[in-house]
Each structure stands twice: as structure tokens, then as C-alpha cells.
Amino acid sequence: MRVDVISIFPEYFAPLDVSLIGKARERGILDVRLHQLRDHAHDVHRTVDDTPYGGGPGMVMKPGPWGEAIDAVLASGPAEPPRMIVPTPSGVPFTQRLAMEYAAEPWLLFTPARYEGIDSRVMAEYGARMRVDEVSVGDYVLAGGEVAVLVMIEAVGRLLPGVLGNVNSAVDDSFAPGAMENLLEGPVYTKPPEWRGHEVPEILLSGHHGKIARWRRDQALRRTARNRPELLAALDPESLDKHDRRA
Numbered sequence: 733m734r735v736d737v738i739s740i741f742p743e744y745f746a747p748l749d750v751s752l753i754g755k756a757r758e759r760g761i762l763d764v765r766l767h768q769l770r771d772h773a774h775d776v777h778r779t780v781d782d783t784p785y786g787g788g789p790g791m792v793m794k795p796g797p798w799g800e801a802i803d804a805v806l807a808s809g810p811a812e813p814p815r816m817i818v819p820t821p822s823g824v825p826f827t828q829r830l831a832m833e834y835a836a837e838p839w840l841l842f843t844p845a846r847y848e849g850i851d852s853r854v855m856a857e858y859g860a861r862m863r864v865d866e867v868s869v870g871d872y873v874l875a876g877g878e879v880a881v882l883v884m885i886e887a888v889g890r891l892l893p894g895v896l897g898n899v900n901s902a903v904d905d906s907f908a909p910g911a912m913e914n915l916l917e918g919p920v921y922t923k924p925p926e927w928r929g930h931e932v933p934e935i936l937l938s939g940h941h942g943k944i945a946r947w948r949r950d951q952a953l954r955r956t957a958r959n960r961p962e963l964l965a966a967l968d969p970e971s972l973d974k975h976d977r978r979a
């Protein structure tokens with residue numbers, strides 16, 4: 733997969749050189765290319781923002797530099813354009829399902845904004861010839877979209893074949909489509925069996941896989957009911973068996 737990122741702070745993406753994503757890049761599974769937006773702002777101050785039409789606080793990112801930067805990326809790749817992803821609080825929610833959809837794409841282009849956002853004509857211009865998604869990683873406002881891009885690249889990158897050692901861990905993710913979809917992960921434990929007076933739940937040491945699966949599902953239901961009750965409401969009642977209703 734090829735991933736292009738245009739930003740005025742390319743140094744924000746240094747974390748993509750380490751760990752899981754770093755290794756995926758070394759192994760050629762992921763090809764991440766960073767571009768400095770200011771290289772496409774040609775005034776003496778390399779200005780990328782200006783005051784908003786219609787007034788209001790803050791600054792808006794100018795269309796000119798973005799247009800030139802995006803054109804340069806498109807010209808450097810295959811004829812089939814990338815999916816363009818604009819991180820914004822005003823976007824559709826970024827979910828595991830969307831991460832899986834992106835993981836199937838050959839080419840992604842991330843355009844993280846600073847200030848109050850990008851002149852809307854940029855999305856209109858490119859939306860005419862490719863998929864442009866405005867995506868939110870949460871209901872809060874960041875100073876810029878760079879951190880949101882790191883979140884999405886990590887969530888997508890870990891799904892690429894060969895990136896995660898244990899392929900099951902991605903399939904078993906909470907929020908991954910399937911039996912446990914929309915349930916939060918329950919508690920996890922490892923050695924030692926007793927730590928500072930805290931014991932590991934007996935059931936997990938029993939080797940009885942049926943009971944262990946049942947216990948884990950109960951724990952997932954309890955945690956979901958406590959932390960994300962709205963996810964339970966979304967659960968299809970059919971997917972809850974008679975045991976669940978008791979939990």
C-alpha cells in the first residue's frame with residue numbers, strides 16, 4: 733500500500749519510522765511518502781493560510797498550495813487516483829470497519845489541516861475525480877489533523893497482511909465485524925497467577941475452553957454495558973443467546 737501525507741509539519745510523522753509501522757515500511761508492505769505543503773506556497777513567507785470569508789475567528793488554509801501539492805502527488809502515482817482522507821471533527825466517524833475498508837485500498841492520500849480547516853473548494857475540486865472522505869477520529873478538536881493521520885495509519889497499517897505476527901489478533905479485535913462485533917474487550921491476564929494478592933480468575937486457569945469463552949463474553953457484555961451502553965442497544969437481540977440475557 734502506498735500512503736501519501738501532505739502537511740506543514742512532516743516531522744509529526746517521525747513515529748511512523750518505529751515499531752510495527754516502521755517494520756512494515758522496511759519490509760515494503762507500506763510505502764509512506766511525506767510532502768511539505770509549504771513547498772507549494774510561493775510567496776516570500778510561504779503562506780498557507782488566510783482570514784475566512786464571511787468573517788469569524790481563526791484562519792483558513794488557502795486552496796492554492798493544497799491544489800498544487802495534491803496535483804504533484806497525483807502526477808507521481810498510477811492513473812487510478814488514491815482515496816483522499818481529510819481528518820476533521822466534522823467528518824464521519826473513523827471505525828474499525830472504515831479502517832478495514834481503507835486497508836483494502838492500494839493508495840491513500842491524507843491531507844491533515846491546521847487552523848480552522850481547508851478552503852472547501854479543495855474537497856470539491858478533487859471530489860469530482862476521486863473518493864474524498866472527511867473523517868473524524870473523535871468528538872474533540874485537535875490543533876491539526878496530523879495526530880489523526882497517525883491514528884488512522886496505525887489502525888489501517890496493522891490490518892495489512894504480514895504486519896501483525898498473529899493474524900488472529902486483528903480478526904478478534906473488538907469492533908471487528910463478527911460475533912464479538914460491537915462488544916468491548918473484557919479484562920486480560922498473564923503470568924504470574926498471583927500478583928500482590930490479586931489472583932487470576934480461576935476459570936482462565938481451568939483449560940475449559942467452552943467455559944472460558946462464556947466467561948469472556950460475559951465480561952465483554954458487562955464492560956460494554958458499563959462503558960458503552962449505546963453499543964449494546966445496537967446489538968441485534970438475535971445475537972444474544974439465553975445466557976447473555978442473564979448476564
Ligand SMILES: COc1cccc(COC(=O)c2cn[nH]c2)c1
Pocket residue numbers: 818819820821845846847848849850867868869870871872873874875876877878880
Ligand atoms: C479540516 O478541518 C479541521 C478543523 C479543525 C481541526 C482539524 C484537525 O482535525 C481534528 O481536530 C479532528 C479530527 N478528528 N477529530 C478531531 C481539522
